[in-house]
Amino acid sequence: MTFLAPWAAWFLAGIPLIVLLYLLKLKREPVQVSTLIFWQRILQENRRRALFQRLRNLLSLLLQLLIFLLILGALAKPTLGHWISSGASTVIILDTRARMQALESGNETRFEKARRWVRSTARQATAKTPIALITAGASDAVAVPFSSDEKSMNEALDRLEPGDAEGELKRAVELAHTLLAARRGQHRIVLVTDAPQPALSRAYPDLKVLSVGTPQDNVAITRLATRPLLNSVQTSEVLVEIRNFGRVPVRGTLELSLDGRLLDAKPFELAAGESKLDLFPAVPGNALRNSRGWLKAQLDVTDALALDNAAYALLPQPHPHRVLLVSKGNWFLEKLLAADPRVAFDLLTPEAFELSMASKFDAVILDQTLPETFRLGATGGNFFFLKNTPFNQDQPALDRPLITETQAEHPALRLVNLQNITIVRATPLKLPEATPDGWTFEMPIRALDHPLLVTGARKTPTGDQRLAALAFDPAESDLPLHIAFPLLMANTVHWLAGEQPVIPLAIRAGQTLALGPEQRLWPEALTPPEKPLPPPEGPWVTAFFQPQKQGYYLIAQPGQKSAWLAVNTFSEAESDLRGAAPAEPAAALLPTGFSIKSVTERPLWQALALAALLLSTLEWWLFHRRRTE
C-alpha cells in the first residue's frame, strides 16, 4: 500500500490526547432528590452488569480511536498498489522536452494540449485501474505514483511545465516498465508527445503513442560561441549558427546584444533546411566597465518555437594572476611571463623590493635574491625562489647534478618532460629538521638525495600559502632551451597563485554541471532585460546542477568575483518540428475498463472517510442511547 500524503502520520501523535481526554473524570451536575430508594434498586441491577459496563467504556474508547485512525487513513490518501490483483495499471509518460513548447493552432502549446488530455484521462482512473504519471525531459521523474486520486494528479499537472532541454523518451519508457514490473493485472503505457515514435513503437510493442502535434516550420539558433582574440584577450569574436527547419525559405534579422545593448544586426535569408554561420569578429568585452558579459543573439522572426530564437553566451573575462618578478634582469623569465596571457607581471629590482609587497601579488619570483628578513612562517605571500632559497646549505655546489627522480603528478610538473636536461651546478638544499608552522614540503625534482625543486604549502587563516624553491639558476642549465622550461615555470607560478576550478562559460540545458566545493549556484535563470539580482540568502544549489531553462545563472565563489553561466537548448532534435503527425483519436488509446467508474472503485480515502462518518454516527447514536459513555 502506498500513501500519497504520508505527512498525515504526524497526527498519530494525537492518539494519547484522545486517551487522556477519555481518562478525565466526568463532572456531574448535583441534583437533590427526595429519595434514592428507587435509584438504588435500579443500579443494583446495573451492577450485575458491571462487566458489560467496563466493556461499554472500552467500546467507546475503541470506537473513537477507530474513527480517528480512519480519518488519518483518509488524510494519508492510501492506494492499494500491488494488492490489486485484477484491473489495469497505466503509466502515462508526458513529454516535457523543449519541443513541447511549440505553438499549435489555437495559440495553445503542444504541452498544454498534452496536459489537457492527461487531465481528462486521469478522471477515469479507479482503484482497479490506477494511473501513474512520468515526465520525460532532460531527466525522467515519477510525477504521480499509481493512484486513482484525481486531485493529486491535477495538482501535479498544474505544477508541471516543459523544460528548455532535449531529452530521450526511451529512458522514460524503461522507467515506466520498471514501475509496472511490480504490479499485477494488465499493463499499459501511453506516451503523450508531439510526434509519432516509430523506433520506440517497434522496440516496445505495448507502448501507445498519442501525438498532439502537427508539422511546424521553425528557425533556430543552433550555436553561439565566443573566444578571446589571440592578439587581444580583451576582445572576443562571436560565432553564431542559424538554421531553417522549415519547408519554405525564411528571411529575418540576427541581432547581437551585450548586456541588453544592441551591438550589431545582420539580415539573413535561409532556404528550406539551410544553415548559416555568422561571425562577429570584434566584440569588446572587458572594455566595458562593470560588464556582466551577457551576450544574446536574437532572431527577429515569428515561428512555432520561440525558445530557440534566442541564444545566450558570455564574453570570456580573463582574470590574470598578478606576479612580481624580483630580479636584476632575467631575459628568459621576463619573456616567458610576458607571453603568458594568464599572467600580469611587474618587474622590480631586489633593492626596491620589500616583503610587505608580497601580499599584493598572487606570486612573487625572487630571482637569485633572498631578503634577509625572510622567515618561514612569519612572512606572508607566495614565493618562488631561484637559486637563493631559505633551504640553502653552506656546502659546496653540486657539480652537474643529474635529475634522477620527478613526481609527475605534482601540479608544477604537469606535462613537463625533464629528460636530457643538463644542469651545470646547483645549490644543495636541505629541508628543515622540524616542520615549522604547519608547512608541508615536497621534493618534486631530485638528484639522488638532493632536492632540486622544493615545494611547500600550509593553511593560514587568510587562505593557502605556498612556496617553491629551485636549486639552480635556469641560466646555468639548458632548461630554457627546452619546452619544459615555460611549462615548469608557468605551472609553478600558477600553482603558487592558486589555480581556481574551471567554470565553463556555457552549457546546454539538461547537462549536469559539477560545481566546486565552495561554489554555490542560484537556480533561477535570468535573461535580459535584467531581472533583479537574487537575494544573498536563499535556496542556492551546491555540488551538482542540471539547468532546465535557458538564460544566465549566477555562481557565487567565496572571496572571488561572482561568475555567470550561460545555458542554451542548442538541439536540432528539439528545433526540428517537422516530424509531428496529426493527433490520433485519444479515445482509441484508452484501455478497456476505463470508461465506467463504479461507486466501489472510488479512491480508498473516500471509503475510509465514509467509514469514519458512519462510525461517528454510530458512536453518536450509541452515546445518546447510553450504550457508550
Place this chain on the structure above:
Amino acid sequence: MHPSAPIFDSAFLSKLEQLSLLSRKLFRGEHHAERKSRQTGSSLEFADFRNYTSGDDLRAVDWNIYGRLDRLVVKLFEQEQDLQIDFLIDASPSMRWQPPKARGGTLPPSKLDAACRIAASLSYIGLANLDRVNLHWFGDALRADLGLSRGKSQFHKVLDFLRTPPPPEGETRLTASVRTFTQRLKRRGLVFILSDLLDPAGYQEALDLLRHSQFEVQVIHVLDPGELRPDLSGDLRLIEVETQAALEVTAHDTLLRRYEQEVDRFLEEAAQFCLKRGIGYVRALNSVPFEDLVLRVLRDGRMLQ
C-alpha cells in the same frame, strides 16, 4: 405551609361542613356527639327493645306493647358519641423536597404543604362533627402533637399547629413513630397518616402495628409528580435530601423508564397492601387543585361522605 397563607375561604368551609369523616368501625366515645356508637342512649334514633327490669326508667316503657301483649318492654335508643381522630403528618425532609424548577414553569406546593392543607380540611370536618381531633408531627420520631380539640372553635389552634412544623431532621422512621403513637394513646379511633411513605425500612410494619392496635387507619399517600416522572437528563450526582447520600447516574430514556416502573411498582404495592388489610388508601398529588383533592379524591377514596 406559609404562616400567613390563607388555607380556605368561607365557601369552601361551608362545603366542608356538609361532609363527615367515614369510619367503618364504631368506637366508644366519651361525649355525646353526632356519631353512632355501640352504646344505646338518649338519642332519637330507635335501636331495639328489651324486657323491663326493675330500676329502668318508666319513661322508656313502651306502653303500646304493654297494652297489646301485657308485657313490660323498654325501648332502647342509640347513643350518639364522639370519635377520636388522629392525624399523623410526616414532616421529614423528603416531604419538604421540591423538584428543580422547570424553565419558565411554576412549582406546585411541597408535599408537606399539601399534607397540611389536607389535614386542616379533615380536621375541620372532624371538629364540625364534634369529634375529638388531634394532630401529630413525625419524622425520625414522633414529635409534638396538638392535643385533643373539639368543636369548630378549636380550628384556629389546628391552623396554628400546622403552620409550625418541626425542623427537618433525619430520615423518615415511620415504624418507630407509630410505635410511640400507639403506646401513648389509650383510646382507639380513626388515624390518618399523611406521608410519602418513603421510609427505607418500609411502611408495612407501621400500618400493621396500627391495625393490630385496633385503630382504623386511613393512608393519604402524598406524592409529587417530580418524583413520579423526574425531568432529568445527562450525567448527574443525585443527593438524597434526608441523608445527603449521593449516587452517580447518567440519566437517559431507558433508565428513566425503569425508574418510573420502579415507582409505579412501589405505588401499586402500597395500594394492594392497604386494600388487603382494609386500610383506606388515597394518593394525593400535590399538583391536583386542593379543592378537587378534598371534595373529589378523598370522597372517591371513601374517606368522606
